Amino acid sequence: MSISEKLLPFDVVPDDRALAIREALRNAIVDRRLAPGTKLSESEVGSLFEASRTVVRAALQMLAFEGLVKTERNRGAFVSNPTPEEAHQVFASRRLLEPGIVSAAVERITDADIDMFRHQLQEEVRFMGERGPSARRAEIKASGDFHLMLAHVSGNVILQRFMDELVARSSLVIALYGSTGVSRCGHHEHADIVDALQKRDAARASALMLHHIDHIEADLDIRVREGLALKDALDI
Amino acid sequence: MSISEKLLPFDVVPDDRALAIREALRNAIVDRRLAPGTKLSESEVGSLFEASRTVVRAALQMLAFEGLVKTERNRGAFVSNPTPEEAHQVFASRRLLEPGIVSAAVERITDADIDMFRHQLQEEVRFMGERGPSARRAEIKASGDFHLMLAHVSGNVILQRFMDELVARSSLVIALYGSTGVSRCGHHEHADIVDALQKRDAARASALMLHHIDHIEADLDIRVREGLALKDALDI
DNA sequence: CGCATATAGATCGTATCCATTTGTGATTCA
DNA sequence: TGAATCACAAATGGATACGATCTATATGCG
Known part of the structure; x- marks a missing residue:
């Protein structure tokens, strides 16, 4: 929450x-x-947010840039x-x-940053302990925020x-495509990365991050869902 | 020309x-x-392209995403x-x-790709031989296309x-910020990279590319212009 | 039962209008 | 005469209405 505001991608x-x-x-999409495939009608979204199509189109265009929505000509945004x-390309x-x-x-990185990371790790642990889909969504979001914080600290x-x-x-x-076990091992790896950061061990931190990404992707059932993607295409 | 069409960033x-x-x-900005600092008025651009402000705004928004234009609230796009x-962050x-x-x-990479790269190198040489600002712009563009082709071949x-x-x-x-000598050494390095590509020597090609980027940035007079940036800010 | 056509629906693009903000220029006062 | 304040013009941001174009469904015919 407080973090994501500091991480806003655009200064202007x-x-x-x-x-x-x-x-x-974005949050709704990421939170599933x-x-x-859901259609995001400009009029519909506009009425939901009490905004005109002009504003909605700007938002949808931004999301299309990010790849979170796809627009088809004369068909709308989905x-x-x-x-x-x-x-696979995302993880590559x-x-x-x-x-x-x-x-x-x-x-x-500064010591204050390290403290921030430690606090973030505690958040992840908190959501990990809870059950239910909302907790899992919060967990995925917290896990993502960890990586965003790293990019923020990098200063680029x-x-x-x-x-x-x-x-x-x-x-x-x-x-x-996710199964279930991603989170727990993920948190541990986040903690290891923070440890390496604290020791200013760039090589180790980088290697840990690489393995972390490998693990995230390895825990996905990408192959299985290929059939489901077809089914999705059929019933939509 | 023919390449940039194949390199369109969006399939949809x-x-x-x-x-x-x-x-x-984009081309106009990149070609200088x-x-x-030039103001890109929506009405003006719209009348130039015979399009309404809606379309122009979409285009400007895309360019703002890319960082090629900056928009200031209630002031317009520049x-x-x-x-x-x-x-520095770009090169980092x-x-x-x-x-x-x-x-x-x-x-x-395929042999056909290699041929394409060879052909691209010849284009660079051709523009290198010519004089004048338009040839230099074409040279910069051709040099950029080389890197875009690489990304294209990577398949991601x-x-x-x-x-x-x-x-x-x-x-x-x-x-x-560029001085003048970037291009010649740049072309040579491009050729070396293609050679490494042809030998499928990933390590060497990567190292060459890294040095190439280092050279590009090293040949810029970023430090000198820091004072000029202040002057620019004053007279604009 | 399959295919071509026609109609309905939605989106995209344009034009127009209003509100807000910015920047400039004129007026006024010290 | 100089500076500060105020007013007006210009441009952006946003909203809405209308026409054009395309998609998708439904209907009719072979």
């Missing part, structure tokens, strides 16, 4: 309204409250339904970016934005 | 019109025909004037991404889009 605010709608839709191939991109981000973060605004997109898409992919 | 085309305007403005800090991002992209490209659409943005911003930065 073109319009508060569109950004608010974008954030709301909006299922992939919640993105990542293919296994796209899912993260494998490229995040080790370097971690290395850059080690150079600039561009990489921060790239990670913003990649984490959002990852959350969608995890919600789609 | 939300609206041809806005994309066309975006491309035109539109100087940084061609971005990258600060030295932003310029490229240093992270491109070696990995090269490695991925080695895995998938996400990385392709990231590179699309980074190359565009790099071209802007080079046009702003």
Whole structure:
């Protein structure tokens, strides 16, 4: 909550309204409250948020950039339904970016940042202890925030934005293809990474991050859902 | 020309019109025909392209996402004037991404791709031989296309889009802070990279790419212009 | 039962209007 | 004469209505 505001990808605010709608839709998509394939009608979204189509279109265009929604000409905007191939590309991109981000973060990280990470880890533990879908969504979000915080600490605004997109898409992919056991091992690995950060051990932190991403992707049932994707396409 | 069409960052085309305007403005900005700080009035651009403000706004919003234009609330859109800090972040991002992209490209590159690269190198040589600002712009563009082709070969659409943005911003930065000698050494390094690609030597190709980026950034007069940036801010 | 056509629905693009903000220029006062 | 205040013009941001275009469903015919 407090973190995500500090992690806003854009310093300049073109319009508060569109950004608010974008954030709301983003959260809804990432939290799986909006299922992939769901049609996001401009009029409908506009009436929901009491905004005109102009603002909604700006928000939808932003989401289309991020890959969270796909727009089809004269058909409208739909919640993105990542293919296994796209899912793989998301993690391939993260494998490229995040080790370097971690290395850059080690150079600039302060003790205050470390404290912030520790606090974030406690949040993850808290949601891990709870049951139910809402807790799991909060857990996925907290896990993503960890990676966003790293990008924030790295100090590179561009990489921060790239990670913003990649984490959002990852959350969608995890919600789609994820089994259950991702979280627990994930937290442990987050803690290990923070330990390495605290010791300013860039090499170790990077290696841990790489393995962490490998584990996240390995825990996905991408192959199994290929059949389900077909079924989804049929009943929609 | 023919390449950039194949390298379009979005498979799905939300609206041809806005994309066309975006491309035109992009080229104009990257080619330095539109100087940084230039105001891009919605009405003016709209009348130039014979499009309504709606479409122009979509195009400007896309460009704002890419960092090529900056929008100020109730003031309008302006061609971005990258600060030295932003310029450095662009190259830091490229240093992270491109070696990995090269490695991925080695895995998938075909002999036909190699031929394409050779042909691209000849284009660079051709523009290198010519004089004048238009030839230099074409040279910068051709040099950028080389990197975009690599991202294309890597097969990762996400990385392709990231590179699309980074190359565009790099071209802007080079046009702003560049001295003159970048191009010649750049071409030689491109050729070396292609050689390594042909031998499927991922490690060497990655290392060459890293050095190449280092050289590009080293040849910029970022430090000198820091004072000029202040002067620019004053006389604008 | 399959296919082509026609109609209905929705979206996309344009034009127009209003509100808000910015920047400039004129007026006024010290 | 200089500076500060105020007013007006211009542009953006946002909302709405209308026409054009495309999709999708339904209907009719072979």
